[in-house]
Amino acid sequence: MTKKIYVLHENNEWTIHLEKRLQELSLPYELWHLDEGTVNLNEAPPEGVFYSRMSASSHTRDHRYAPELTGAVLAWLEFHGRTVFNGTEALTYELSKVKQYLQLERFGITTPKTVVAVGKARIVEAAKQLHTVPFITKHNRAGKGLGVQLFYSIEALEEYLASDRFEEPVDGITLVQEYIKSPEQFITRAEFIGGKYMYSVRVDTSEGFELCPADACQIGDLFCPVGEAPKSNMKFQVVENTYPELIAKFEQFLAASKIDVAGIEFIVDAEGKTYAYDVNTNTNYNADAESIHGTYGMLELAKFLGAQLNK
Structure with a gap:
């Protein structure tokens, strides 16, 4: 079987440009779209080079568990000694x-001064611990600017948290960060x-x-x-x-x-x-x-x- 370049991803729009370049260079490749699927741990993966383009914002495209599935696939590939780029450790940083x-x-x-919080009351507490205004909030597992808001006072933050504008982070973790x-x-x-x-x-x-x-x-x-x-x-x-x-x-x-x-x-x-x-x-x-x-x-x-x- 011919060895290939395998691209692991969950968004065709972000992969099509790489696909065009692989075609341009006449390189054998295959796309693995990992919004859902199976991993047979009783079988060995194919030979080749594996590159992960999994995104932290996958849940915004209704691919909530794509990173978790990708993590399983990457662990399987690494167990079998395959060449993997942006593997399991890189995914944890993403x-x-x-x-x-x-x-x-x-x-x-x-990096900007940051306080981590889970729970609305704790987000306010985190902002007070930061001791600086203005400040921003953002999601820990993010991308696309998820949860990013600028505040000039604790009162403005409290008003936001009480409103329907508040976005719950997918992993529950909100970061309160100094504004640079x-x-x-x-x-x-x-x-x-x-x-x-x-x-x-x-x-x-x-x-x-x-x-x-x-x-x-x-x-x-x-x-x-x-x-x-x-x-x-x-x-x-x-x-x-x-x-x-x-x-x-x-x-x-x-x-x-x-x-x-x-x-x-x-x-x-x-x-x-x-x-x-x-x-x-x-x-x-x-x-x-x-x-x-x-x-x-x-x-x-x-x-x-x-x-x-x-x-």
Whole structure:
């Protein structure tokens, strides 16, 4: 049987661009859509290279247990010694910002001050413990800006929690976090393939965004550099790496966390201090920004997977 590249995922819209690149390079591949399925632990998996694109926001597409199924599949693959990229450990980081932040801090990467809470009363308590305003809330298991709200007072938070606007996190965990303001109103997303830095994309957050600039590229499709669908050239720009020490720390973090493909988002405050706030192991790319720069993330990813298959 011919060895293949197997792509594990739950969203065709985020996979079609990689599929096109695999076809372009004439690489054998197969998609495993894991919104539901079975795993026969009595049989060995096929030979090949396996790459997981499972997303923390799968439940918003009615794929509530896709990450759990993917976790079972990844454990099965790793038990049989298959080559897996973004495997079981990487998945745990995708599903928990708490784990992301603690691991980032372990490698000397500053993250926003954060207090973890379960229960509405505890969310208020967490905000008081934070001792800073304004502050934001967000979901621990998230993506797409789930649960992100900006507050200028405890009273405003209490009003939100009592309203029908409150979103219950899928894992029950709400994060209360200091608000980091970027004076130039942009965030930066550093992209990595095979654990190595590829490029950075600057995302303009100045238009139509009133919540938290630090999460602008996750607030729905308008702000998210998803796939290779055209967006405004001015909103997404591939930029030179002006933070080499930070990028080096990111690479160390990825290697230690067994994350092979990721986009890491960070913001710079008025004093020039950087804060990393999201690690996305289901990273996507922007067509317009890439066409100007001449580097294509999905093409580089397909080349990487092809090289691993041929090893």
